Amino acid sequence: MNWQPLRDKFGSAIVDAARTRLLSGAAPQVDKAPFVAAGHAARTVDQLFDALVDEGQLERREMRLCPDCGLELPIEVADDGVCPHCEYDLGEQGKAPVLKTIFLSSGLPSREIPWLVALHGFNTTGDWQEDFGWLLATRFRHRAPAMMHKFPFLSFGVLLRSRHDSLVTQLDLKLRGAMERARASGIEEPPDIIAHSFGSLLLVKLLDRPDSADLIFGRIVVAGSIVRPDYRWEKHLRAGRVEAVLNHCSRKDGVVDYAQWTIPDSGPSGRIGFDDENVINFLETDFNHGTHFDPTTMIESLQNDGLWDRFLRLPVQSLDDSLGGHRPESPWRPAPKAATTIAHVGLILLAIAVSPFVAIKSGVEALWKGTV
Numbered sequence: 001m002n003w004q005p006l007r008d009k010f011g012s013a014i015v016d017a018a019r020t021r022l023l024s025g026a027a028p029q030v031d032k033a034p035f036v037a038a039g040h041a042a043r044t045v046d047q048l049f050d051a052l053v054d055e056g057q058l059e060r061r062e063m064r065l066c067p068d069c070g071l072e073l074p075i076e077v078a079d080d081g082v083c084p085h086c087e088y089d090l091g092e093q094g095k096a097p098v099l100k101t102i103f104l105s106s107g108l109p110s111r112e113i114p115w116l117v118a119l120h121g122f123n124t125t126g127d128w129q130e131d132f133g134w135l136l137a138t139r140f141r142h143r144a145p146a147m148m149h150k151f152p153f154l155s156f157g158v159l160l161r162s163r164h165d166s167l168v169t170q171l172d173l174k175l176r177g178a179m180e181r182a183r184a185s186g187i188e189e190p191p192d193i194i195a196h197s198f199g200s201l202l203l204v205k206l207l208d209r210p211d212s213a214d215l216i217f218g219r220i221v222v223a224g225s226i227v228r229p230d231y232r233w234e235k236h237l238r239a240g241r242v243e244a245v246l247n248h249c250s251r252k253d254g255v256v257d258y259a260q261w262t263i264p265d266s267g268p269s270g271r272i273g274f275d276d277e278n279v280i281n282f283l284e285t286d287f288n289h290g291t292h293f294d295p296t297t298m299i300e301s302l303q304n305d306g307l308w309d310r311f312l313r314l315p316v317q318s319l320d321d322s323l324g325g326h327r328p329e330s331p332w333r334p335a336p337k338a339a340t341t342i343a344h345v346g347l348i349l350l351a352i353a354v355s356p357f358v359a360i361k362s363g364v365e366a367l368w369k370g371t372v
C-alpha cells in the first residue's frame with residue numbers, strides 16, 4: 001500500500017504512527033484513544049480511520065452491547081432478546097442494545113516463531129551461541145526452542161568444496177534429528193533459521209543438495225552472509241521450501257569481500273546485498289562482520305519491534321512494506337574465475353607447504369607442556 005497520499009492529506013506524524021501500529025503485529029483491535037492522547041485532533045483521527053477503512057487497512061465493525069453488563073450480544077440474540085451473559089431481558093426492560101463501533105486491523109495476525117536454528121560462522125567471535133540461547137530463553141516472549149549448530153574450526157578446510165560437502169551432510173543429519181525431536185514435542189512447523197557468515201554458505205549448499213530436497217524451512221535470516229550476491233533464492237521460495245529471506249547486511253562488513261578469494265562458491269552479499277528481488281536486504285551503515293551477534297545487538301534485533309523480531313513475526317504480505325528493501329546499485333559481477341581459482345589453488349599449496357611446520361610446532365608445544 002502507498003502511504004504517501006495519506007501523509008499528504010493528514011500529515012506524516014499521525015499516518016506514520018498509524019502505520020507502525022498496524023504493522024506492529026499487536027492485537028487486532030485498533031483504538032482511537034492513543035492517537036488522541038498523543039495530541040492528534042479527534043476529528044483528524046476519525047477521518048484517518050475512515051480513510052484506512054476505504055484503503056482496506058482497517059475493518060469497521062459495529063458491536064451491539066448489553067445495556068446492563070456491557071458484553072457483546074451474540075449474533076443470534078435479537079435487539080429485544082435476552083442477554084446470555086447476565087439474563088437481562090432487553091424487550092421486557094424496553095432498552096435497546098448499546099451500539100459501539102470498533103476498528104480491526106485487516107492484516108493477518110502476527111506469526112508465532114515455531115522454533116529456531118542458529119548456524120554459527122566459523123570465525124564468529126565470542127560465545128554468542130550461549131548468549132543467543134540464553135537470550136531466547138529468558139529475555140523474549142519468543143519461548144521457541146532453539147538448536148545451535150557450530151561448525152568445527154575449519155582453518156584450511158574452507159578452501160575445499162569436498163570439506164564443505166561433508167559439513168553439509170553433517171548439518172543435514174543434525175537438522176533431521178532436531179526436526180524429529182520437534183515433532184515428538186508437537187511442533188510440526190519447520191524451523192526458522194538465523195545463519196551467520198560461513199553458516200549462510202553451508203545453508204544454501206544444503207538447500208541445493210538433491211539429497212536434502214525434502215527439508216523445509218520457515219523464515220531465514222542471514223547476517224554477515226558470504227553467499228554469492230547473484231544467488232537465486234527465488235527457486236526455494238517458489239518451491240515452498242523457504243517462507244521468506246532477510247539479508248541483514250552492512251556497508252562496513254569488509255570481511256565478506258575476501259570470501260570469494262578464499263572460499264569457493266562464495267561472495268560478498270553481507271555487504272552489497274542480494275540481486276534477487278524476493279529477498280529483503282536490510283542495510284546497516286556501521287556493522288562490522290561480527291556486530292550482528294554482539295549480545296547488545298542481538299537484544300535489539302530480537303526484542304519487540306527489533307529487526308529480526310519483526311521479520312520473524314509479521315505477516316509475510318507486509319514484510320516488504322514494513323522492512324523496506326535495499327537493492328544493490330548494479331548487479332554483482334564475480335571476480336574472473338581464473339583469478340579466484342589461482343587464489344584458491346595458491347592458498348591450498350600454501351596450506352600444504354606450512355602444514356609440516358604447524359605439525360612440528362604443535363608437537364613441540366605438546367612436548368613442552370608434557371601432554372604427549
Ligand SMILES: [Zn+2]
Nearest residue numbers: 066069083086
Ligand atoms: Zn448482559
